[in-house]
Amino acid sequence: MSSTLLTRRGAALAAALTSVSLLLTACGSDGGDTGDKAAATRSVKAENGTVKIPADPQRIVTIGNTNLPFIDLGGKPVGVTEVSDSELDVLPEEQKTAYEAAEVVGSSGGEVDLEKLAGLKPDLILVQFSPNDWKKVGKRLESIAPTVSWGLDTEWKAFAGEIAKAGNVTGTLSRQTAEFKEKVAKIQTTYRKIIDGTSFVDISRGDWSDPGTFYIADIGCSEIARDDIGLDLPEAAEGKDPLAYESLPFEQISELSKYDVITYPVDADGRPTEPFVPVTKTNSWKSLPAVDSGSALGVFCPGNNSYGPVLQYLDSLDRALATLAK
Known part of the structure; x- marks a missing residue:
């Protein structure tokens, strides 16, 4: 047999083996390469049904109330809707940077610039806004990318958990959950006698409040003080x-x-919030026994829809309760 024939047969065999090797590699990769990984999906249950989403989403747009909770969990959205200056002002610098790096796609949930959003080529959209806003743009959002929507009545811990799961940022959630439990247990143990033998009321006033009015806060951070810490705080009757x-x-x-x-609202520096200042200037406030005795406590609540701000609230509440223990 000539050496030329052997060479041709060897080349043919090598080519065949290479083809088989490539075929086996492709069949056995099971999503191991970048392309397959990007194509892998999983399903999550949401307000808008069971949604098939990327296993590892990379280009996430947050709309409505999902903006800051996703960023709080370490997420870096490519698109967001507007949040207020007061909300941005109390964010940690890293989170503020993450928000400002994203493209603003609308002023609110129902006012999304769908063309701009689509131009971001998102692979996942996270949404929490009113049912009316969903009727307005929900189906159009779903036509752009897999969209996961939550109702406004979703409990904050469940909300954080579902966002973490959908956005694939569960590692941060685990750390935050553990820290939350630790802080709650510390406050309950340290101030047990005060918690068990003291009546509290949480009052507030917002920039939306009518002149000359205030309200008793039984939602928001006061829910955490009541339901998780165990403070004796007034709440509305069931229903x-x-x-x-x-x-x-x-x-x-x-x-x-x-x-x-x-308890009343203060800013990060411990000063009464601007809307609440008019309350503190009234003679009725100044003459209250709790105010006169130093039992009127300013507490900082930067938010209550994700663990990061809630942890800051618990730290502030801890410091406030410490003044009663002296």
């Missing part, structure tokens, strides 16, 4: 609107004298 929905005139401030301790 009734929250107490926070009712504006009370300044004339009723004197009725707060029946509570041992009053």
Whole structure:
């Protein structure tokens, strides 16, 4: 047999083996290469049904109330809707940078610039806004990319967990959950006697409040103080609107004298929030026994829809309760 024939047969055999090797590699990769990994999917249950989403989404757009919770979990969205300056001001610098690096696609959930959003080529859209906004743009969002939507009544811990799962940022959630449990347990143990023997009321006032009014806060951070810490705080009767929905005139401030301790909103520096300042200037406030005795406690609540701000709230509450223990 000639050497030329052997060479041709050897080349043919090598080519065949190479083809088989490539075929086996392709069949056995099971999503191991970048392309297959990007194509892998999983399913999550949401307000808008069971949604098939990327296993490892890379280009996430957050809309409505999902913006800051996703960033709090370490996410870096490519698109966001607007949040208020007051919300941005209290963010840690790293989170503020992550928000400002994203493209703003609308002022609110129902005012999304769909063309701009589509231009970002998202592989996942996270949404929490009103049912009316969903009726307005929901189906159009779903036509752009897999969209996961949550109702406004979703409990904050469940909300954080579902965002972490959908956005594939569960590692941060695990650390935050552990820290939350640790802080709650510390406060309960350290201030057990105060918690068990003291009546509290949490009052507030927003920039939306009518002049000369305040409200009793039984939602928001006060829910955490009541339901997780165990503070004796007033709340609405079952089936009734929250107490926070009712504006009370300044004339009723004197009725707060029946509570041992009053908590009220302060900023990160411990100063009464701007909307609440008018309350502190009234004679009714100044004459309250809790105010006179130092039992009116300012507490900082940067938010209550994700663990990061809630942890800051618990730290502030801890410091406030410490003044009662002296």
